[in-house]
Amino acid sequence: MRLEDKNREYKSLKKAIGNKANHRDLAETCVCFANGQGGAIIIGIEDKQDAPPAVQKIKQEDINALVKSLRQLTDGVSIISSELITHANGGAYFILNIQPSTRVIATTSSGKVFIRISDNCYPVGSDELTNLAAEKTAFQWEIITAQKIKLGDADPQKVKNLISDLRNSEKVSDFIKEKTEDEILAFYQLLSPEGFLTNLGVLWLGRSAQIARLSYPVTVQYIVYNDREEKIRKKEWHFHLHSPKELLLAIEKEAVELTYSAELPDGLFRKNMRQYAREVVRELLVNAMAHKKYTISGDIFIEVYPDRLKITSPGSLPLGVNSRNILHERQRRNPHLIQLMSDLSLMEGEGSGYDLVYEKLARDAKPMPEIESDFTKVSVSVFSKTMNPEVVSILDYIDKHYTLTQKEYITLGIIAAHKKMPATQLASHLQLSQDDRTRTWLGTLLEKEILVSQGEKKGTQYLLNPKLFEQARLNITPSLKTMESYKLEALIKEDLKYNGKSSMSDIKKRMKEVPEADIQKAIYKLVADEDVAASGGKKFRVYELVKKK
Known part of the structure; x- marks a missing residue:
């Protein structure tokens, strides 16, 4: 299954060719990519599909007509169409490659501006146009040769050090290392095709006076x-x-x-x-x-x-x-x-x-x-300070005994620092728009029993597995915050047994460490199970233990 991202969009052939074609919608997608980092529109393969329909046929003249139409519906957009591609299953599709517009803001013919963020296109408001224009300028700054400085006028020691560092770096391929000095500098955009230092080249290789003459020395x-x-x-x-x-x-x-x-x-x-x-x-x-x-x-x-x-x-x-x-x-x-x-x-x-x-x-x-x-x-x-010093020891134990991904470590650390966390709050901390997307971040944490869950669906909560504390043999003070629901209900019943009629706020005051939402949920369940009776109006409601006959 192929997914869309910031540089790739899949479109049905019906959207591009035929009676139901929507060229204006495609034009907006082209503008999106042009104002971003460029991208490819794959036409003929549906989103989340791996291949076009096996019987799908496309004419080259239809592709040419589409590209011509899109160029008329956009301004500042460079569209390059591929040749017709035949998939292994026999179905046809094609790709429109959109180049990033590095100097101008791309628009539709009606003057609308869009930007690509993640896998969606968003309109750019008038208040954001200045920011978008500044981004275009920022992109160009690196490769401008304003001072016309030749490589021979740069600091020779800086040139020598940089070339040496690049040739000794494990991240640089042998293909690059084997190039000449000038070719390496040109590859990293430090040297222009005309042999002048770019602004980026001046920043890395220039003498003090040359760097000081950059637009805004820092x-x-x-x-x-x-x-x-x-x-x-x-x-x-x-x-x-x-x-x-x-x-x-x-x-x-x-x-x-x-x-x-x-x-x-x-x-x-x-x-x-x-x-x-x-x-x-x-x-x-x-x-x-x-x-x-x-x-x-x-x-x-x-x-x-x-x-x-x-x-x-x-x-x-x-x-x-x-x-x-x-x-x-x-x-x-x-x-x-x-x-x-x-x-x-x-x-x-x-x-x-x-x-x-x-x-x-x-x-x-x-x-x-x-x-x-x-x-x-x-x-x-x-x-500078950890939210929960006791948790650091258990995280060290987990690090030594389990192999986790980066996403799993981030998720585990967030939950451990808070001791217990509802699924909705976890999604918020992970900057996820939907709760169900937390699955990829939880990964194998539940399967390996590092975390345990309580509740269901939107009421799901995650906490560290108490068994880990036994395995790690850590002298950690128990916390009411991670108490299981049936134990909390028993504690509330015991509280009402000794304190008699109490309001919700009274009970919460006596159990300060327990999250208020957990107390409220437990009391409502006890009332529904007829273990606790509620009396009084909404504002002055009190709860008492039901005396069993």
Whole structure:
């Protein structure tokens, strides 16, 4: 089964050719891809199908007529049609390849603008057009040769170091390593076909004066605050004095506050845990540099508070990405810079960085990052303290005895930190629009009995399997929060036995650790089972234990 994504769309042949054809709808899809990263429209294969109907036939003149019609219905869109393709089953289909519009905003002939996000097309409102236009400019910034600097005028030591790093990198293929220096630099868009350094080339290989003449030279400001949020330390690094790699390593070396650790109980012993995992710090720093808009002014700020780290970079998140979908969306900005830093093993590949951040935070039972974005800046905050120190030991035990995927670790960490979590809340934490999509994130956690579930359908809740605590032999204090429903009902009956008539709020006050929703659900069930009687109006309702004859 083939699924649609940000670069691929399947359309029925009826939508493209014949009496029921809808060329305007297809034109909107073309505009979507053009304003995104480009894509392919496969016509003749239905969504979620592997092949066209075996008896399906298509004429080449019909394809030509469709392409002509779509070009008339769009503006700023480059459409390339493939030849007619015959599937192994004998059915015919064809592909329309849409190139990304790197210089202009693509529109329909009626002036509508659309953008591709995940596997859907969305209209772009007037308030978002400025952002879309800025994205186009940001894309072009890397490959512009504004200063007309020849490679011979660059810093020879930086050129030597970069070529050496690339040829020694495990992520670079032998095919690239065997190229000449000029060919390698051209491959990574550091050198233009005319032999001039691009803006990206100046950023990596230029001398200090050349880098300083880039549109908006950048300073990284590192500021440490005390408990009263007073500045107690400040350090600055200037982009024009370092290549991006040199800058990253300099920050990691001198930002000692980011290496502090805290002691956590570990059975009879204690263990040290970094307040900020090295991988998290590296990924957030690299993201601030790699995804920054180099076409607007503004410094990168690294602010260290006693309880959190906040990194702010100029420019908004890429169009279509926000704090509610950043775990799933894959949009690029500065793609050549990202490719270069990834091949140098300075960062995760495109789109996988935040997955790593979420995984590392989940493993340490820490809150997920807080992300704020507007047109001028993006701020990401991560917190130094774990939400539940006791859970860290059980997560370590699971890590040593089970092999889990990245998605499973993220899901496990979120549930473990909260002790118990309803399916609806889990979907929200995982930025999923539908509860049933959590299945792929739960993976084998239920099958391996790492997690157990309570309730059904929308009432389903997930919690760590209590048997794990026995297996790990950890001295962990029991919690009422994870109590099974029948035990909670017995506890409420015992409470009413000794305290008599009580309102819902009275019962909740006496069981502060138990989630209010669980108490309410248990009481309603006890009333339905006639174990508890309710009396009084809605506002003054009280509950008492039914005396069995």
